[in-house]
Amino acid sequence: MTGTLDPAERSGIVRDGVGVGIATGVYGTSFGAVSVAAGLDAWQTCALSLLMFTGASQFALVGVLASGGAPLSGALTALLLGTRNTLYGLRLAPLLGWTGWRRAAAAHLVIDESTAMSVTRRDRTAARLGFGVTGGSVFVLWNLATLVGAVAGSVIGDPRDYGLDAAVGGAFLALLWPRLDTTRNRVVAVAAAAVALGAVPLTAAGVPVLVAGGVALLVGALGARTQVER
Amino acid sequence: MSVWAAVVLAGLGCYLLKLAGLSVPARVLDRPAVARVADLIPVALLSALVAVQVTADGQALVADARLLGLGAAVVLLLLRAPFLVVVFGSALVAALARLLA
Numbered sequence: 001m002t003g004t005l006d007p008a009e010r011s012g013i014v015r016d017g018v019g020v021g022i023a024t025g026v027y028g029t030s031f032g033a034v035s036v037a038a039g040l041d042a043w044q045t046c047a048l049s050l051l052m053f054t055g056a057s058q059f060a061l062v063g064v065l066a067s068g069g070a071p072l073s074g075a076l077t078a079l080l081l082g083t084r085n086t087l088y089g090l091r092l093a094p095l096l097g098w099t100g101w102r103r104a105a106a107a108h109l110v111i112d113e114s115t116a117m118s119v120t121r122r123d124r125t126a127a128r129l130g131f132g133v134t135g136g137s138v139f140v141l142w143n144l145a146t147l148v149g150a151v152a153g154s155v156i157g158d159p160r161d162y163g164l165d166a167a168v169g170g171a172f173l174a175l176l177w178p179r180l181d182t183t184r185n186r187v188v189a190v191a192a193a194a195v196a197l198g199a200v201p202l203t204a205a206g207v208p209v210l211v212a213g214g215v216a217l218l219v220g221a222l223g224a225r226t227q228v229e230r
Numbered sequence: 231m232s233v234w235a236a237v238v239l240a241g242l243g244c245y246l247l248k249l250a251g252l253s254v255p256a257r258v259l260d261r262p263a264v265a266r267v268a269d270l271i272p273v274a275l276l277s278a279l280v281a282v283q284v285t286a287d288g289q290a291l292v293a294d295a296r297l298l299g300l301g302a303a304v305v306l307l308l309l310r311a312p313f314l315v316v317v318f319g320s321a322l323v324a325a326l327a328r329l330l331a
Contacts, residue, residue: 023312030317044237051241054248056272061240063279067286071236075243081275082244087268089251098252107249163324166299169284170320173303174313176276188270189277196278200286208286212278213271220267 005125013126017133020113024055025141031058032149034168037159038066042150049146053139054111056175057081060209063168069206077209088115095119095127109135184219191215295331299324 005013028049035045040062048058057078064074089110095118098106114135121127156162180186192212199208231239284296299320306316 027314027317030314040233040237044233047237048241051238052244053241054244056276057240057244060275060279061236063283065233065236067282068288071231071233075231075236075240077275077279078240079243079247080271082240082247084268084272085244085248086251087265089248090254093252096252103252104249107252108245110248110251161325161328163295163299163321163326163328166284166296166324167317167321169280169296169300170303171313171317172276172279172283173300174307174316176273176280177307179273179276185270185273188273192274192277193281196281197285197291200282200291201289205286205288208282209275209278212274216270216274217267220263220270223263223266 005129009126010129013121013129014133017117017130018137020117020134021137021141024113024138025145027055028142028145029149029152030167030171031055031062031142032146032151033153033159034059034066034149034164034171035062035146036150036153037164038062038168040065042147042154045150046143046147049143052078052082053108053142054082054085055142059168059171059175063172064206064209066165066168067205069209070204073204073206073210077206077213080210080213085110088112091115091119092127092131095121095124096131097124098128106131106135109139111135111138113138184223188215188219191219295324295327298327 031049032045035048035058036042040048045062048061052058052061060081061074061078064077065071089107092110092115096106109131114131117134118127118131121130153159153164159165176189180189192215195215196208196212199211203211280300284300285291285293287294302323303316303320306319311319
């Protein structure tokens, strides 16, 4: 499976990977800004991007805290969203074929973008290059942009004056949007939103989102029993 | 649990979830039901986060400038605007609504 790449293919993969890295990394500024608006300090914000390094989970943690949720609810929501990276890893493992410390290092870079830029490659050499370049450039730029956003967010005063609380909702919707491509997913999205809103007056902040996660488990499990696809 | 504990523990947990995918044999998790649930969890959680983020104020549901910001996000997404434009566009609309209110 390992092969050599001609220079044109190599530079094409590098260019695509860096391009995705720039596009994705830049929106780390929005994460940095909404995170400090949610009440985290700049250190905690940067630690999230360095340690967690998976955008949807990071937005989820700060989103739950922003709505007054307990840190535990935020952490659980982030972990639930992080489970999709496990599935990415399953697909990537045979393709990348790394073991030992290389695998441990590569694991940190398993995210939406690095997966997308490597699973389509025709052999292991190209997949490794696409994964490494994309994951590496997103990591560097995402963390730099987080720092910029956190510092800017810290000095501008009341985040509500700038609509940054509304920006969190916009960010979640933008992350959700490409997943609304099937009827099943749209039904689950509406049901989850309804369940979450119904739970808001009844439960502590942060819990409604976790309750809505139960909708996914229920539909997934029922779908398995009745073999309903799409 | 403090905010720092949530940051560190959830960060570590997310890393271990990634490492597990690269490490466990594919057949352990690669089943239709697991794949379906894994596909639906982000949909359900993100949708719930949108709903709660724009309407909840503590334990009350309110309609305020955030809802207008979300409307702007919908329009921008329909126009295929990039992520950053959607995020800051919804902020801008909410900020303007508050300024004018």
